[in-house]
Amino acid sequence: MEEKYETLKIQQESPNSGVFNLIINRPSVSNALGLNFFSEFPKILNALDQNPTVAIIVLSGSGNHFCGGIDLKSLAAIADDNSGDQGRTRERLRRKIKFMQDAITAIERCRKPVIAAIHGACLGLGINIVTACDIRYCTKDAIFSVKEVDLAITADLGTLQRLPGIVGFGKAMELSLTGRRFSGDEAKELGLVSRVFGSREELKEGVRTIAEGIGGKPPLAVVGTKAVLIRSRDVNVEQGLDYVATWNSSMLLSEDLTEAISAQKQKRKPTFAKL
Amino acid sequence: MEEKYETLKIQQESPNSGVFNLIINRPSVSNALGLNFFSEFPKILNALDQNPTVAIIVLSGSGNHFCGGIDLKSLAAIADDNSGDQGRTRERLRRKIKFMQDAITAIERCRKPVIAAIHGACLGLGINIVTACDIRYCTKDAIFSVKEVDLAITADLGTLQRLPGIVGFGKAMELSLTGRRFSGDEAKELGLVSRVFGSREELKEGVRTIAEGIGGKPPLAVVGTKAVLIRSRDVNVEQGLDYVATWNSSMLLSEDLTEAISAQKQKRKPTFAKL
């Protein structure tokens, strides 16, 4: 965890806390992100996932914005990498896009929940990132836009796959075709975020409290809930039910269950081992 | 229908009415439910489905709550059934979970609509039950919680499969990871219930009126609408369209259609035979 990163930084909420803040850290360019982000992000998420101290991750942006989108220079570089055989150029481009997609899907591969705490701008790439997160909160004055269409891009890092499941197909189409900006309040109304906070401080404080809440819950059940919800999204109801029955036949019988039941009976706060 | 049940009771809304009330009937324990519920519930639903007098079923709770969750003793019994070979223990546990899942999916297998009328607490198992119902109404002061995570359980009786389709993936994740309580009004805002009533009496009266409305509609179309919506949930749009075309090639041409068209022309109330 001590490694230095160019685009991100990691802060444990407090000593012994299971809450880890992962902060997009390019404030001088409104957290616009280039190719190095796509290398660093999955590496860090994987390390946090493996680290037993980490119970939950809060993703936010340093400076005035969550994420201003893709770095225009990186985009221009992709557009210009057009030399040589045009078939090979495109095969290479396809792999590049898949590499970037994979970096964002790392959020879903991480067993532990990732909460997005959004303030300021959350544009283009920012939407791709937060729709892959497990829960989203924002400030009142946050600004969102699925703006790829204005850059002549069919959004290709997850928004078109994940946004419809979150806000519904019709709203996703409208937002993606118009690329219009919408506020934190409308994000709440659309179902994109779960709560809106009045200020950045309230957001920080509010999300910290929620994160600590989840961080104190039985970790096997937290991890199971995330995994089963994601898996069930892609199969039908009958298959999802069979999956969770199999999952629980494996992981239900644990010290966490015993502790939770006995704490409930004894009306005390339970404590659970790390995962 | 005359049989006695330990966890449920059945009340025809009025003589000759097609509306049947199915009432969770363990008020002394806040309608917490144990293993006998999972035996009785599908048996009753199947009987109601076969009974031509029944047009629609309203599921509610007696006493102060809709359903307080799983009976802690039953849960403890599951947790303790850990003797013998650990592989066999888990194979047995998997079958137990599937047996319980199957009891709840009986709501979907029932051809006739099942409406949940929710007041008081609807926690854990309660959420699994109501998300399998076709329509949900509640009182203003109803209290909901996907609380399994706090009992160290990855919810395994349907909530993680059905809730995302009802409220969206993001909200389902937030509710399932936090386990937080939410009111009837928020349930409406989330899209979990279709309407909120001010009091239990208003709920009862309102749901009765709605149920009688549906109960008076052409039964083949009611049953077809439920079946096709459930089937279409699990296939893609093209497959769903083909399915409903095939369905209607079978069941559209009925006396109900003739009656509905001629009643419309004659501006009179139609009447339909039972199913």
Next chain:
Amino acid sequence: MEEKYETLKIQQESPNSGVFNLIINRPSVSNALGLNFFSEFPKILNALDQNPTVAIIVLSGSGNHFCGGIDLKSLAAIADDNSGDQGRTRERLRRKIKFMQDAITAIERCRKPVIAAIHGACLGLGINIVTACDIRYCTKDAIFSVKEVDLAITADLGTLQRLPGIVGFGKAMELSLTGRRFSGDEAKELGLVSRVFGSREELKEGVRTIAEGIGGKPPLAVVGTKAVLIRSRDVNVEQGLDYVATWNSSMLLSEDLTEAISAQKQKRKPTFAKL
């Protein structure tokens, strides 16, 4: 485009505009539609799709309503076509339904966006049509109803397949089983429409502005966004991501991208070739 149609008419918004209005044109019968609509509609959409001048289509109704539903005479004709072998009757009926479904799915096959601008009644067939459109707007006093159930019909032209993805499964079930009427405001609250306008004039003006906005965007990205969203609806997230990566490896590298980037750098309005 000069052809005459019985049920529809086409109006270019203004000379040189990429916005084309497609107007349901049976005002004397509240835009109730019969079999000729199902022949004309896909033919026109296909022609508009092929026409490079057309960037976007706005679908609306002439007279006082968007669409009053299926023409009762057409329905009666279907119900009466019951001669000859009953197996063959039903095979024929199945093909008729699939033919009508296909006419509506033409909206999705059209590469260019189709916006529904709804005023007055939008009943039964009307709902099937607008749920296949890409974006929906309406007036405050619009009236919606999934009213097939009252005609003894299991809705078979797309509502049961597309409405749940737009408003959620629970709301779709409630609307389809009750067939109840709901207003423009509730349509917004349900997520069925993206915005409500105070009057028909405001609707017209508002939708024109939005349509011109989308019409001025890079056409490859507009077409790509629609196509990828529709395709991703039917596959899982991993498959959708792979699909869009392959799509963009093909179509990202275009003059539109170069123009969009350089316009952004030069802070000027970009211009794009037709598609």
Next chain:
Amino acid sequence: MEEKYETLKIQQESPNSGVFNLIINRPSVSNALGLNFFSEFPKILNALDQNPTVAIIVLSGSGNHFCGGIDLKSLAAIADDNSGDQGRTRERLRRKIKFMQDAITAIERCRKPVIAAIHGACLGLGINIVTACDIRYCTKDAIFSVKEVDLAITADLGTLQRLPGIVGFGKAMELSLTGRRFSGDEAKELGLVSRVFGSREELKEGVRTIAEGIGGKPPLAVVGTKAVLIRSRDVNVEQGLDYVATWNSSMLLSEDLTEAISAQKQKRKPTFAKL
């Protein structure tokens, strides 16, 4: 197990054997089967599945044939149940077919393997039954035919769903459209059966040996192999892999594994507890 059945009988291979023979027992009518078969068959399979003594089931026919198809009288009864409203007639017919399908799918629901030992005729319904079995063996002079098409029936009890996976799509289409008869040898060549035996005695003896072989294997792994193969048939490779990983996280760690490893090391025959 002592109950008497009209269409089937049960014979334990020998005292203490885990092999149970389930015998279609209507030899006087070439084992043509009517509606009572569909009631008895799933009930028996369920009982055998629950019985810990049963390790594996061998399904065969008494008399000269495995199964001559559906009883013509039952079919005629279905064809004649055409009174009352034609829509309701068809809704009832659909349930009847699903009831019969469900009886055959009971073979897949049974956790323990079901082997078909086929001699003589295996026609129509017979094919539906054996394609739902886990392994198929036959005699050289067995006669097979997907003969529904000649009875004016689109085969509806599983053949059209399961045969393509066993013999390939092209062969399944050819056999189902022509309804032609084929021998045991061709059944082997087509991939429908795993081995052909020269006579009924050799079949009996050969299948007994194979069944005892499987019956002596670790039961959790036998049950797991069947369950995972069936589940993986319906999901994609990635989902199937995730499913079996979850399954084995639950059931791999058992006394069976310990016993199998230590027997292998000690070069002795392992013994396993019943399931």
Next chain:
Amino acid sequence: MEEKYETLKIQQESPNSGVFNLIINRPSVSNALGLNFFSEFPKILNALDQNPTVAIIVLSGSGNHFCGGIDLKSLAAIADDNSGDQGRTRERLRRKIKFMQDAITAIERCRKPVIAAIHGACLGLGINIVTACDIRYCTKDAIFSVKEVDLAITADLGTLQRLPGIVGFGKAMELSLTGRRFSGDEAKELGLVSRVFGSREELKEGVRTIAEGIGGKPPLAVVGTKAVLIRSRDVNVEQGLDYVATWNSSMLLSEDLTEAISAQKQKRKPTFAKL
């Protein structure tokens, strides 16, 4: 049917016969096919499907070969249509490929069976065509090759989608990566064809007999078998079973069924009305 076609001709097997021969008719170029084929083929298949006299279609090649592949000039034209914006070039190319795919899928859309009778060369495009057919027969000296890879093409007209279901995934991969030639006998062994005939005359005669056999069967069941097999290929077993139950609730009760049962009882040849 009297229309003239450039690439195909139609011959009724004999007056009053339900067997129609559809013959690829470019013998001077070994039945290599260009763009006009893709226009004519679906139009003809649709007309044959609508024509009640047609019960079954036999597809064959005139001259010495079934189909030598795509016309090299057409391919070069595609490769050279590279002017203008490269993004738009590719969008156009994608539509061209989908247009050609759609022409071949017309075989599956045709309700009536299409049998391929293959002699001589069946290369590249030829394989795409015959894998979409319902049954395949060939001569001993027929020559097959999935040869696209040698033309630097990823086969895109159906071979990679349909061949694995017919011969298995491993064989399809081997044939598609090596592009090697294989004979009629190996085609049989691979499962690609259902029977091999010694000469072109025997093929013609043999297929005629089989086609007349199928042509004399109850048409609703023939059409149902084809439709249900194709639909079941794309859904899981449970969904396929539900589909065929719904299908048969619609179309089982027909004069064909009554006739088939009574003919069977009276031991006479049944006769069925056209479809």
Next chain:
Amino acid sequence: MEEKYETLKIQQESPNSGVFNLIINRPSVSNALGLNFFSEFPKILNALDQNPTVAIIVLSGSGNHFCGGIDLKSLAAIADDNSGDQGRTRERLRRKIKFMQDAITAIERCRKPVIAAIHGACLGLGINIVTACDIRYCTKDAIFSVKEVDLAITADLGTLQRLPGIVGFGKAMELSLTGRRFSGDEAKELGLVSRVFGSREELKEGVRTIAEGIGGKPPLAVVGTKAVLIRSRDVNVEQGLDYVATWNSSMLLSEDLTEAISAQKQKRKPTFAKL
């Protein structure tokens, strides 16, 4: 490529050859494989995939066998890692299995074809590996067995997911439940391998020739064929067709296509750039 590996070695077939041999290299233990294999294997495949010199990979075994299965010590270590909370033990086990699965799926992730050349024993893990390969060849005296069931294991590294697609569902079930040994000749008959060679020398020589053949083909089409076949396995036919149309709109227009067409016209051997 110069790195040393414990379980594998890499040999370029000859200087400048695009054929690379990847050899399982634990001959002293019959190529039984432990945990280090699962680390090394995907790393090497990824490196070979990135290396433009590599056109195709041949996987074989050193010594007397292809692969004797999983190393019993590794298996015992897994069985014994049973300390601590049983829920956490199982969560850890699930991740271990997924890690091993992922190593084998690396064969499919590798864009370039991987051919298995099998001699001697190919047992358990060996079957999991070769079913993930693109083409399989073996010697006459090769010995295969899906032997996991005898070790009390539900095969969890891919066999149960991939074998049915290769040999059919019925044969896969029979082989997996019986665990019986079968020879190279039967492997051919089952469809598991594409050709059988008389001796190890002939296998080596034969596979080298085939590999060089594929290695000399246009690389974009080779890579495209593999990718599209694998993707199409998991989606339906319509979706697979759309996918390959999109793929080819991207990669068809290449120098490879121009070269292939002009070489064909000029009747000369084409040459293609590396990928």
